[in-house]
Amino acid sequence: MNKSRIFSIAVGLSLIIIASLWYGQNNGLLPEAAATEAILYDNLFNSLLTIAAAIFLIVQTILIYSMIKFRRRAGDDTDGIPIHDNFLLEIIWTAVPTVLVIWVGIYSFDVYGVMQNGRPMSMGMGMPAMTHNHLGMEAAHADMMNQMDQMENSELNTAVASASEPLNIDVQGMQFAWIFSYPGTEIQTAELHVPIGREIKLNLSALDVIHAFWVPQFRLKQDTIPGMATSIQFTPNKLGEYPIVCAELCGSYHGGMRAQLFVDTPEDYEAWLVQEQEDLASSNSKNAIASTEILSQHQQLLAAQTQKMGISPETLKSLPRTMPN
Numbered sequence: 001m002n003k004s005r006i007f008s009i010a011v012g013l014s015l016i017i018i019a020s021l022w023y024g025q026n027n028g029l030l031p032e033a034a035a036t037e038a039i040l041y042d043n044l045f046n047s048l049l050t051i052a053a054a055i056f057l058i059v060q061t062i063l064i065y066s067m068i069k070f071r072r073r074a075g076d077d078t079d080g081i082p083i084h085d086n087f088l089l090e091i092i093w094t095a096v097p098t099v100l101v102i103w104v105g106i107y108s109f110d111v112y113g114v115m116q117n118g119r120p121m122s123m124g125m126g127m128p129a130m131t132h133n134h135l136g137m138e139a140a141h142a143d144m145m146n147q148m149d150q151m152e153n154s155e156l157n158t159a160v161a162s163a164s165e166p167l168n169i170d171v172q173g174m175q176f177a178w179i180f181s182y183p184g185t186e187i188q189t190a191e192l193h194v195p196i197g198r199e200i201k202l203n204l205s206a207l208d209v210i211h212a213f214w215v216p217q218f219r220l221k222q223d224t225i226p227g228m229a230t231s232i233q234f235t236p237n238k239l240g241e242y243p244i245v246c247a248e249l250c251g252s253y254h255g256g257m258r259a260q261l262f263v264d265t266p267e268d269y270e271a272w273l274v275q276e277q278e279d280l281a282s283s284n285s286k287n288a289i290a291s292t293e294i295l296s297q298h299q300q301l302l303a304a305q306t307q308k309m310g311i312s313p314e315t316l317k318s319l320p321r322t323m324p325n
């Protein structure tokens, strides 16, 4: 190979790498990110897209170049040159995909680990740092490192600081709705409210068939499986209203199995909780009033009957108060 050819290959490769890096960062394919952990997923997605774009451009460039350069000329009826075996090339095209696939595998597992358990499965593998070097995403990297630190700290301090513990919310999937329960309260809702900036842990379960809890803006998707507990953790960092979608075909109305997730300010969240509790109390007391009325009617009726049998009303009252149906 002469010098000018090596130079043009180098220039071409550099252009492809620059174009791929740019596309990886500016693809606009993901919805807005509304959770701290979303950056992990986005970095992974953008890295994969960068690699995919580079491979696509390299392959297409060689293909188009070869089609033009090595096309059959007029009057040329000879066979092509018989080319086979290139040991160096075979080593390269085996080694490059092997390294890439292993790297993608470990990196993906890391992200999965954080989203599942709140911490990476292979801390210190340097994968996020690699992304940082590859893509130069200083801010994203710093953000993630902070978050890792916070996660470590929160684990160390769980016994001391209760505020650093994740806020647990139970999520039940059923045909065809989501039910959210707030432990420590009797609140059950069809829409999910969470306070901004607080780590949330959703404990997922399914009542009937497999569903999948998916919030695209949080980059979260987790199956809910009958008889098996699953969970996801995230920290919402943008106020707003986001869709919750069932991402597992679960029956005839699967497409309608949607709910809303509200990220509130801590004050709004508290106010919402109080309001829900008041609503619950008032509906309970209405029920209680209704049941006392039924009970007293029932007892009056019973009293009339039992007086004839020589049973005093006092004895009646002392009987266990079971609700008449």
Ligand SMILES: [Cu+2]
Residues within 6 Å of the ligand: 173, 174, 175, 176, 210, 211, 212, 246, 247, 248, 249, 250, 254, 257
């Ligand atoms: Cu479903």
